[in-house]
Amino acid sequence: MPLAPDQLATIVRHGISRLRLSVREWQAIASTRRGTRRFSLTFPHEVARTGRRGGLALIEIFAEDELDGAELAELGFSLLVGRVRSVGATATLDSRVVLDFVLPVTSSLSILLLEGIVEPQLRPHAAALAADTTDYRAVSERLGERIVELLNEVSDNTPALQRILAEHERERRFTSARALQQDAVSLALKAFGATDEAASISLSGRDTALATVPLREDAVIEHDARWVPGWDFIDSDVTGRATFARLGEQLDIWTANHRPLEHLLGVDLIYLNESRGALVMVQYKMMEPQPGGKETVEVDGWSFGRPEEPEWLVRINDQFRDEVARMKRFDRDLEPTGDYRLHPGAFFFKLVKRNAAVTTSGILLSLGHLEHLAERGELEGPKGGLRINYRQLGGHYLRGEGFVELVRSGYVGTRGATTDHLLALIRATLSEDRAVVAAIQSAVPRD
Template sequence: MTDSTTPGWQSFLRRFVTRRPIAILRLEDYQYGAILNSRKGMREFTLNIPHDYLREVVAPCLCLITGTRLRGVQDHDDGEEMLYVGVIKSKQVTATLDTRIKVERTARVTPSASQLVGLIQEARAAERFSTRLADPSPVTKLSPKLSAILVDTMASSRGNHGALRMVSAGLDQPPLGPSGRLQGEAIDMALKVFGLSGDAPAVHLELVKGRESRLVGARLMEDSVIEHDARQVPEFQLVGSDATGRAMFRKGQQTLEVITANRKKLEEVFGVDLIYINHFHDNLVMVQYKMLEHDGAGGRDDWTYTQDRHLSKQLSAMQRFSRRVVSSEKSYRLSDDFFYLKFVRRYGDSESSFLLPLEHFKALARGPSRAPRSKKVHLSYTALEGRYMRQTAFHSLLQSGYIGADSSTTAVLQTLIEDLLSGGDALVVAIQRKTTQAEDDADHARRMQDWDDTEAGYH
């Protein structure tokens, strides 16, 4: 049963599994070892399974994945039961006898499947689940009622909340408002500047309980995700009620930390949606996102921006802060202007977006770009005639350190973050830095553990 205190993702999962019940997916020891050793590991994989076992499974659906992590090569009986949740995203007939399923968003939950039986409060439900687990079939579909009971049983452990919340995001496709869409685009841009694709896996993901963050859609390199009530993010002076998520990405010896947070009167401080700090080149860039609306008047096919009610305050905030900053000491900077406005089409391909430096935008605002008989700024994509910066060029210049302010403003940025409170639009902070020795050691230990598990799985 659920009540008013039940998290939204849990309520959604209960409703979902009553329509599309949970499927138990059993991995043989050799399959588990091979998947661990694959390029994407457990987080995403495909399997070919005989048709008959999948006839009643409707994709997408929630699945429980069972496997055994062998502890030693010689003793095959001495193993640790592993339990994962994931999403069977699709199934497709690939041969006369087999159907291929694609499994995504897997994350480990506890305890093991056999121990989970003892946590089910309803005796008949526990007996039915135990019977289903004993079925040797590679896939077993559960009943709707048992599926809902299992969701609540797994959710009774706080340690499973992050994994279940991430899985629910893979099944739920709520309509995105402008704030959520732009936060997702800002995260994607930060990853691209870092040299990673938008679906690059995170080595660590923290989600704050009760807070919405587009990071919930991030893929994981590890098999766990954390949801917490922390009043601050570890190693960051960040008020807990402000932070909504934190993810860490690796590229060689570099680390990108992406923090999402709610903002309070952000226009009065910086007036931006994305703050990117690159400690390798000591440059900092702040970006304000604006939406382009389609303009089909008079048979035209154009995209325009007309000044919104926030622009004046945002520009004033940028201007006040810009005057206080000393130009970067890095002589190779092509420009030390670190405020940019990014214009994104409300509908359609985000790759068609473009950026304008603050000074260029102000020059356009003083010119004929104003709407007729109006004091508002009006920008036409066609009228700009290519006088803008494409995001690929922006990524390259930012990544190489040719644009942006010196990172001496980091202290001011931390002051901003500490002052954020919930209830406003979304902010993304992306910090690129050198990977610490402790993080490097942890990565190495994880790789060695995966290697040991894989070697054991093959024997």
């Protein structure tokens, strides 16, 4: 499905540039460690800065001689689109332009400029761009808009454009359930053993939680642009599942959402390590800032008051208590003599600061730890309420990286019959319209 006009406008608004590379330059880039997924080039400052950070790059591959022409034909494409990831000075006279999310598109820039653009007011600009052999330059907004429209008319080009759009629509801060889903996918990939490069996922579909984009109400994952760096796409369906494979292992990630995001109160990540028979579930909660009082500071006999640092609190309301009660019904180790676990429980809470950058790690508490705090009276809040005090925890929690290692190794999580029982809880969660992101690790069948 082509992008909507407002989606195209989002892409164009961030700027468009044109990069020319010879076939040999493209082949040299393809032979590097990261290949064509992400690469950088240097240009004089005034050239590099004609392209805007975050903008769309039209990458044109050209042949310098007949031999190059044959190799270009073998490539099967001569035009790609990518994103200008960054522009930064690297030397006194030069800046580096980093490009990523590069994918080929159907058609060539020459055809688009010389045949596709028929508007009289744009023809002179199109001819000038076609004749320009500058390695890197900006494209005017009107001309760039028309080029993107022409690319969007070809359905095969939609995945490449959607991947650029996904980055523009990605949540940057923890302000909603959408950002929590984004973090859940990242955590799932890390728990699966993905490299830093594969710690994010970009998939098609407007408002799709799988990737860096929000969930759509029906959670339909479209059949284009499903992409994880370092993984091969195998299959997908409209239930919100995408399957990837890498080095003999398989990763399934599901999203399920049947309610508008604004009505969601939390996001769950479900991770099943099949090789260890261990299941772990993480529920996300927002920490809200609470203004502190004043403290008195004495310096050299002088005293003065200053505001205390704000506290970060998670209020435990009736809904929270109900969720914990449902977890506790399933939080039982039915096979204590089974595989070894440091902690045989399934349930963890991930606490993130509202409005914090999504790159922050947050903290994790097990359900058992939460109950321990409650028994000791450390969750008591004002007016008879309950709260989790981030400061009072004093570092007594897990960070994301440590938690991921425990999950990957199978040192935490359920075992045996408990795992089977919790799969029933997953189905119940889905049926209750809870937003769920699940990552399942399993070996690819030998046949």
